[in-house]
Amino acid sequence: MARTLENLLGDHVIRQNGDKVAISSLCGKDRVLGLYFSAEWCPPCKGFTPKLVDFYNVKVKEESPKFEIVFVSWDKDETTFSEYFNTMPWLAMPYGLEKKTKLCKKFRVQGIPKLVLIDGETGQTITRDGYTHLMEDENGQEFPWRRKKFSDIIKGKLLKDSKEVDAIEELKGKVTGLYFAAHWCPPCRGFTPELVQTYEKLKADGKKFEIIFVSSDRSQDSYTSFSNSMPWLAVPFADSRNQSLKNLYEVEGIPSLVMIDEQGGVITLDGRLAVNEDIDGQEFPWYPKPITELTEGAAIQLNESACLVLFVEPEDEEVDRAKELLLQPATVEHEKGEHRDLFFFIGADDDICDSVRDFAILPDHVPLLTILDFPEQKVYISEEKNITTELVCSFVRDYLNETLPSRPVRHS
Incomplete structure (x- = not known):
């Protein structure tokens, strides 16, 4: 759990006076961690923050579950961040863009205010909509709002x-x-x-x-x-x-x-x-697959998540071969469920393939192995033309370890 959070937040967060607090100290049994995405310039945030402060001040005095919040700033400069943070009794992630972007992608944060609650023992997301829960349950009778059946x-x-x-x-x-x-x-x-x-x-x-x-x-x-x-x-x-x-x-x-x-x-x-x-329901009830073909419907996933795309010629044998190459690493990611870091696609003959390649200014040749991380505005390209399962696994491993070279989506 601590390692997972450190990968997302860094090894520490800070108090108002600048003191560092180790992420590992926020983890453990009967602990709940809230990530509060907010900004001083946002009127709904300024309306919600006092409600959250009152709620926090009550909950931190209770023995179980132990509750802590980390402020994830959307402020436009560090001075405004500091002024806004001074109105809060909890912790904050040091001001900066990179970690914020990763967190927004991880928890699909597209607007603020947003309150994400995480189980301090397992690292599992309890809810991504703590804002709505608190607005409807101001006294926190059902806190931490775990999913009902x-x-x-x-x-x-x-x-x-x-x-x-x-x-x-x-x-x-x-x-x-x-x-x-x-x-x-x-x-x-x-x-x-x-x-x-x-x-x-x-x-x-x-x-x-x-x-x-x-x-x-x-x-x-x-x-x-x-x-x-x-x-x-x-x-x-x-x-x-x-x-x-x-x-x-x-x-x-x-x-x-x-x-x-x-x-x-x-x-x-x-x-x-x-x-x-699948209008005829041939694949009902539509269980998600480890690998799918890149179509217009994938646009939402491309915009929200990091996606590995192997571009190939549209012939059936090339598509089948691509599925074989991706199956092992795709299955590993697929088994992570909602915590997966990558989605796997094969780019063949759908019109969106050309649009994506043009938008990201990708090379014209096939096969072409890429990871498109549009939320972070990054593109990762393998220079190898002889694509093997071992190469794909290594490519994915280096991406997850953050050692894979990247370039901006729109480069000069």
Whole structure:
């Protein structure tokens, strides 16, 4: 745990007086560490920080869990950082861009204020949405807001054809899709007919599958109109489970389709992309793969994460060969689950391959082994043209050890 945090934060953080505090001292059983992404120039941050201070001052006096916060600054200069930090009773990461960028990529921080909570013993992320949890639970009755079980949240009555049904009975033994959407959202209205088509095809094929509409509609009439276009279940309008499910799966944009297995575990948070690329449901229930082909749908992953891309000729035998070369290191990363550091792609004949190569100003030849770290605005390129599994493993190892040479994405 300590080594993991040191890789992210460095070996120490600081107090207001400049004293250093070893990261290892923040780790251990019954400890919770909060990473507070904030800035003085951000009005929502300045509104939230006093609430967090009050909450912190209460929680640090409690024996279990022991709570500490580290401020991760988005301030524009070190002077402003110091002034803002002086209003906080907790610790801070020394001012600087490099570590902040890594943390933002790791925890998918795209806006502030953001409060990420980490288990001090295991290093696992407890929640990336401590901000929302605190706003809804100001006294911290459920702190540290560990994930609830899907079955505990969804239990109760759902609607089907305007009639109430029991959620647990309806979902027993089935894969479940949670469809987060709203009538006011044009992409939702565009995606819903596609999802209906896939749903009805899978049901006709005898698949044990159900979908639940989780609404973000703003009125009962809009909710009713939209839900009537869907052949599946729905959480009632204004039911507290709508927000609870959004919090549980940290849904930040719609439409979104979260796929849940028969035991309540997450299959994929990217069900919408899976349906778009597999409208007939041939790969249902769309378990993530260690290696995927670089398509338009991968754009989100490229923007949020470091991605290894092996560019090859579009012939089937070349793509198959590329999969063989990447399989070993890709599987190792894939097994890390939500803590993986790299996503693996094969760039072949999709139009986005040319766009990515042009954007990153990559060489024209194939095969070409690269790691594209767009969040950190870095590109890593192997000069070798004879690509082997051993070469890929070494390339990945050097990247993870931060010894692999890089250049800016847009270089002169």
